[in-house]
Amino acid sequence: MACKSWRQSIGAYVDGQAGALENLSVLAHLRFCRPCQGELRLAKALKGALRALPAPPVPEDLWVGLERVSRPRRASGGLPLPLTRLGLGLTGVFAAAGFLILCWSWIDREELSVELMVRAHHEYEIGRGPLGRKEI
Amino acid sequence: MMLAASMAAALAWMAAWSPAHAGPDIPRERIRRAFQLPPVPFEGELSFQAAGEKVSLFMISSGPRGVYRRDLMGPEGAARSVVGDGEREWIFDGTRRRVWIGTHQPAIVPAAALFQPQTSDQLSLSTGSPVAGRPSSLIEVRSREGQLRQRIWIDEEHGVALRGEAFAPDGGLGWSWRFKRVSFGRRRAAESFEFRPSSAAIVSDRLQADDSQQRQAVERTGLQPRKPKWLPSGYYLESVGVMAHGRKSIIHYRFSDGATMLSLFQCPPRVRLKFGPKGGRRLRLSNGSATLSWSESGPVLGWSDLGFKFVLVGRLDAEGLRRVAESVQ
Structure with a gap:
């Protein structure tokens, strides 16, 4: 086995992820292989250096994001998400249609001039005479 | 002793002038009563005129138990009569032989002359000029904004309305009416307040x-x-x-x-109703x-x-x- 192929096993050995048989094989190889001994020292030094680094700050919205990701695919006690979206969409469409109908019915309402009615009242009052003898 | 008496007098004076003891709204109460029939028999001649129109003349009389009669005078005597007999109101058009029946609504003036101020109106009472030779009080009714709405002259002795003016919001005179002649206490024949439609008359509601x-x-x-x-x-x-x-x-x-x-x-x-710019x-x-x-x-x-x-x-x-x-x- 060439040293190049041992490096992956040395990495697993340093990370503590190798099995017992793989650990024994690595240790047996390291006894006789100088380059791999150097590789082991390098891997251990790198791991120590990484541990010495300060921990990166936890993003504030991490939990929100995690909750969103981990939320169940159904709305609480309701319809599946696609159906909820469909319902919301339909509600919006109906609301818009209702608003348009309301606007249309208001615009469509004919404006009646009260002044014309007053004029009709006045003309009748004059035409009928003081005692209301006018017949229609 | 003197101090106690002075304090009691001061307290009595304050109580007498405090708003809580100010008594009823006198002008408002006088207007309310002014259009009711007086307790004594009444007769009068009233002219009514709307702005720019002809004068209408009414002969008005009232008797005991709230009976009343109003004759609208035409060129040949009474053209339209309204008789309240205590139970019903009869409206009779002699020229057309038509009779209409309505509800008994005793009042001393025609409906167009009736007036009741709104709650928000401001009323002021003063001495008015004589109307039909009788001393009167004048009540001016103004809106909350100070606009003159009505003027009513009320008989000093019997408290009935003798004259009135109604004003438009622009200050112009809308219509006016006044008694040209009035008499109190002269009893009229009971038949004047009874009405029996003739068989030829058409009677309707x-x-x-x-x-x-x-x-x-x-x-x-x-x-x-x-x-x-x-x-x-x-x-x-x-x-x-x-x-x-x-x-x-x-x-x-x-x-x-x-x-x-x-x-x-x-x-x-x-x-939609369009009321114009005003x-x-x-x-x-x-x-x-x-x-x-x-x-x-x-x-x-x-x-x-x-x-x-x-x-x-x-x-x-x-x-x-x-x-x-x-x-x-």
Whole structure:
């Protein structure tokens, strides 16, 4: 086995992820292989250096994001998400249609001039005479 | 001892002048009573004139137990008589031999002269000039904004209204009336306050419309007629017509007491009322609110009920218009 192929096993050995048989094989190889001994020292030094680094700050919205990701695919006690979206969409469409109908019915309402009615009242009052003898 | 007496006197003086002990609103109470029939028999001659129109002359008398009679005088004597016999009101048109029956509404003046101030109106009392030779008090009624609405002269001795003026919002005189002659205490024959229609007379309810006119109005407008159930004293439904307005047709009910007219316009649904640039003020009705405006023919009231718009035009005070409007069914 060439040293190049041992490096992956040395990495697993340093990370503590190798099995017992793989650990024994690595240790047996390291006894006789100088380059791999150097590789082991390098891997251990790198791991120590990484541990010495300060921990990166936890993003504030991490939990929100995690909750969103981990939320169940159904709305609480309701319809599946696609159906909820469909319902919301339909509600919006109906609301818009209702608003348009309301606007249309208001615009469509004919404006009646009260002044014309007053004029009709006045003309009748004059035409009928003081005692209301006018017949229609 | 002296100190205690002084303090008691001061407290009594303060109590007498505090608002809580100020007593009733005297001008308002005097107006309310001024249009009621006096306890003594009364006779008078009243002239009524709307701005720019002819003078109408009424002979008015009242007797015991609230009976009354008002004759609208024509060129050949009484042309229209209103008799309240204590139970009913009879309206008689001698020239047409028509009789209308209404509810007994005792008042000393025709309906157009009646006035009741609004709650928000400001009233002031002063000494007025004599009317029909009788000393009087003058009550001026102004709106909250200080606009003069009415002037009423009230008889000092018997407290009845002797003269009145109604003003438009622009300050112009809307209509006026006054007793030219009055006498108190002279008893009139009881027959004057009784009415028996002759067999030839056509007797009908004063709210009943001519059948053919009403049928025609229904056919042309497609509207179910809605008329008032209450009318001021002396008024009856004179005719029903149809007024075309653009694509819409409006029913026009015309009521009259011989001297003045009252019009009710019943509009179709899906319309808006346009009151013109001056607009109007809000008036509360039992079934909603209305807009009260003013025109050359007197006050105009517009309101909506069950989707239908109504307009009422006539020389009545706001209270009279409100009562007619609320009775429309």
